[in-house]
Amino acid sequence: MLEKLLHSTRTFSLWLTWLGGSLIVLSAFLVTTEVFLRKFFNISLGGADEISGYAFGVATALALSYALFERAHIRVDALLGAFPKSLHNLINLFGMIMLVGFAAVVVYNVWSMVADTLENGSRSITPMRVPLAWPQIPWLLGWMFFVFSGVLLCLVAIKRMLAGDTAGTQDLIGVKSLDEQISDETV
Numbered sequence: 322m323l324e325k326l327l328h329s330t331r332t333f334s335l336w337l338t339w340l341g342g343s344l345i346v347l348s349a350f351l352v353t354t355e356v357f358l359r360k361f362f363n364i365s366l367g368g369a370d371e372i373s374g375y376a377f378g379v380a381t382a383l384a385l386s387y388a389l390f391e392r393a394h395i396r397v398d399a400l401l402g403a404f405p406k407s408l409h410n411l412i413n414l415f416g417m418i419m420l421v422g423f424a425a426v427v428v429y430n431v432w433s434m435v436a437d438t439l440e441n442g443s444r445s446i447t448p449m450r451v452p453l454a455w456p457q458i459p460w461l462l463g464w465m466f467f468v469f470s471g472v473l474l475c476l477v478a479i480k481r482m483l484a485g486d487t488a489g490t491q492d493l494i495g496v497k498s499l500d501e502q503i504s505d506e507t508v
Contacts, residue, residue, distance in 0.1 A: 327477050330470055334386035337466065341380030348373035368449040375456035382463025385424075386470040391505075394420065398496045410490045414478050417494050421471035428468050431461045 348369075355369035388394050396416065404412060437443070438453045445451040474494060481490040497505070 323473070323477050323480060327473055330386070330473055331390045334390055334466070334470060337383040337463070338387040341383035341463075344376040344380045348376040368447065368451075371445065371447050371449055371451065375451070379456055379459045379463065382460045382467070385463060385467040389420075389467065389470055389474065392495070392497050396496060401496065409495065410478070410482055410487055413491075413494045413496070414475065414482070417471060417475050417478065421468055421475060424464060424468045424471060428461070428464045431457070431464055435461050 351366070351369045352373055355366050358364045358366060401409060401412060435454060435457045438457055443453045445453060478490050478494045481493065
């Protein structure tokens with residue numbers, strides 16, 4: 322059951338990444354349009370920088386989970402080789418737990434910020450006066466999904482470790498090998 326949920330979560334994270342990427346592309350078109358209108362017609366749409374900033378923040382949060390599934394987050398693994406291979410999965414699990422713990426702290430703080438924003442009806446201090454909850458809520462949801470995905474990955478990794486599936490655990494939470502990185506680039 323956990324493996325099936327893991328597969329569905331990974332698929333959903335890919336869709337969220339595409340959604341976030343679409344926000345970035347739309348922002349690029351908006352900023353490009355703004356630049357051309359200013360240059361050739363001396364007209365400003367106003368707020369292109371603000372909207373693109375919100376889009377970037379939301380897109381980043383939406384892509385965090387997929388990066389987790391792809392093992393694409395930056396890791397400092399210089400000392401990993403100094404430990405016996407039998408401990409690598411435990412060390413990787415510890416690292417994953419620390420990452421998820423950090424993300425949980427972020428979620429807690431963002432949750433408080435969104436609650437304050439909603440309670441106070443906060444708006445941006447720009448001419449657009451955007452209700453700040455509009456970009457903050459999808460940003461929060463992206464971080465929450467990241468924590469959910471990380472917890473799920475930890476649970477599946479523990480299940481695989483208890484079953485003695487060291488290769489499966491490595492494929493799930495371990496550092497990508499050079500061959501894996503090369504094959505990812507050629508796809």
